Amino acid sequence: MPQRNKNSLKEKEGSLKEKELSLIFIDDLKKTSYLHTVDAEQDEAECHYHFLHLTFQEFFAAKFLTKHLQAYAKVEIPDVPAYLVQKNLGVKPKHDELVAFIATNKYNPRYEIVWWMVAGVLKDTALENFFNILDQIPQDLIGGRHQQVMMGCLNEARSQLNQAKILELEQTFKRSLHFEMKWNENGLSELGRQLLFPEHLLLAELNQSESKKSRLFKF
DSSP, X not given: OOOOOOXXXXXXXXXXXXXXXXXXXXHHHHTSTTEEOSOTTSOGGGOOBEESSHHHHHHXXXXXXXXXXXXXXXXXXXXXXXXXXXXXOOSSOOHHHHHHHHHHHTTOGGGHHHHHHXXXXXXXXXXXXXXXXXXXXXXXXXXXXXXXXXXXXXXXXXXXXXXXXXXXXXXXHXXXXXHHHHHSTTSOOTTTTSTTSOHHHHHHGGGSOHHHHXXXXXX
């Protein structure tokens, strides 16, 4: 998962239950340009490595999640309240652990790009299940943060997601847009001003009254 803490590759290698990485691969990995260490002058046992940029960690985290989500695609999504299940994902996480992990961290800004990557890689049933997991509790009571997460994932997955699910999500975005425009003092919508808000939904709103049009142009 994307964390900035430095970890010893040797410790990580020893913790793997299945020896998937050979020693030759580990040695080659240390020579790549995207791994960095400030302990180069230290003995190998005392060296700690970290990725040169957080994006690498986000990518590998997304690959790990998609691998297991795709494998569990036909498994029924358990109703596991995330706030009751606080687990770290192991080498082979159980399906309920994956569900709880996603639900627990779906609003964490550090994982936002991870969710986008996951949505962009998953396909078919696994992709629909992922959106259903994101929609499970706990959910942002106000709704703004939740819709931001869903918009980002939809933006990456639109070409792979079935049309019925896309329409369902977009209807939710429209309801949130109308709610904010109705109840905000200035009549504006913070959600509608997001870069990821579907542009065609805003253009469709231009068929409304002149007062609503003027507010849309202020976005």
